[in-house]
Amino acid sequence: MATVENLRLLAVCSYAVFTIAVSLVAFPQRVVWPTMRQLCGRQTQKRTAEFSRWLCEEPNVVLQIFYLMFVCGGYGTVVVFAYPRVPCTSLGPQHRGLGMLCFASCLTSFVAASTREPGYIVDNETVAKHENYAYDCMLFWPNKVCPTANVCKIARSKYCATTKCNIARFDHFCPWVNNAIGEENYRVFLLFLSCHAVLLCYGAICISLILYDLILIEDLFNVKFYDPRTGTTMTSSKLLVLQYLITAERALCGLLAICVIMAAVVTAFLAYHIWLVKLGQTTNERHKWSVLAKARERPNPEILANAPTAAKEPPVPRYYLDRNSASVDGANNSKAFNVDWMISPVNVYNRGFLLNIHEVLFPRSLRSTALTRAERAESRKQA
Secondary structure, eight states: OHHHHHHHHHHHHHHHHHHHHHHHHHOIIIIIHHHHHHHHOHHHHHHHHHHHHHHHHSOOSHHHHHHHHHHHHHHHHIIIIIGGGOSOSSOOTHHHHHHHHHHHHHHHHHHHHHHSOOOEEOSHHHHHHHOOSOOOSSSOOSSOBOTTTOSBOOTTOEEETTTTEEETTOOEEETTTTEEEOTTTHHHHHHHHHHHHHHHHHHHHHHHHHHHHHHHHHTGGGSEEEETTTTEEEEOOHHHHHHHHHHHOHHHHHHHHHHHHHHHHHHHHHHHHHHHHHHTOOHHHHHHHHHHHHHHHSOOHHHHHHSOHHHHSOOSSOEEEOTTTOOTTOOTTOOEEEOOTTTOOOOTTOOOHHHHHHHHHSOGGGSHHHHHHHHHHHHHHHO
16 A cells, blocks of 8 residues: 555656646746745745746856756766666667767757857848748738847848847747757757757666666566565565665666656657748747737737728738749749738748758758858948
């Protein structure tokens, strides 16, 4: 009974921690802050919200330091508690080197994602370099100027409130690397996620095999367990073996639990970004499309009634660029066709999965044509 109660308590605590973590990340306005206001008072809730906003929405190295402590501490635990058991029946000696290689790749990708520029747009030269996408007249409109940075708002760019700069093909700001993710470092960010997903999955498998080898060596399924509190002897079962491993191998079992949970989170996040690549969208554009879809489904009659006549009409010109005819270096000569923008919006930036991957791996702003345009703009400025 004690074993069942301990496992049940562990499951409840794990579920509570997971629920709190998800609430903090996904529903801070709806769940966390109202609950904290009721329990701790308005002043405590306000200060906590300000700290959370500073931690995740302002440039700082706190989460980077936490990341290094977490990853280096986890690998240190592997070196101390797991490596002495390698090689074993299921793992050869080469896995020590493979583990070190995975750890080094994670740190390398972390440094690269933290230092690689996302594609800042600050002047005419950078505008010429990054102006590689046509305006779809749905999410992005021509002849717009960013009122904050006072630069041209090119298609697929966005002003990042954290870095205080416009970013080409802006995706999001990642506090873990303390850097904005844009056109020029999105591939590095995907590499960062991929390395950590591989490391966590690989670590979970290796630790599981080490624990399984321990079960075979000690023949835990055929032994009898003695409970000193009751003085009784119990026949082995899967539940008792699990309790024994948690008690005798706390470090490895704790590390296994962390690897499994984090592997699920990181792999899901990586899969989400691969799905966005398939759609030809960024995180920012995905949010804009969702807002647009809600507006099309449930238009606000008061806004429509009070809006000027010109605002009620579809935009001019009423067209979308043909995504199949969009050129690689700007799509200004693309074929256009008339559509009703409120009936059938089309993502002109989705050129197919393979071409979308090609644009991520080889950004348009780093190709020779974009660099040539930037050099010409700089020469005109100097002249």
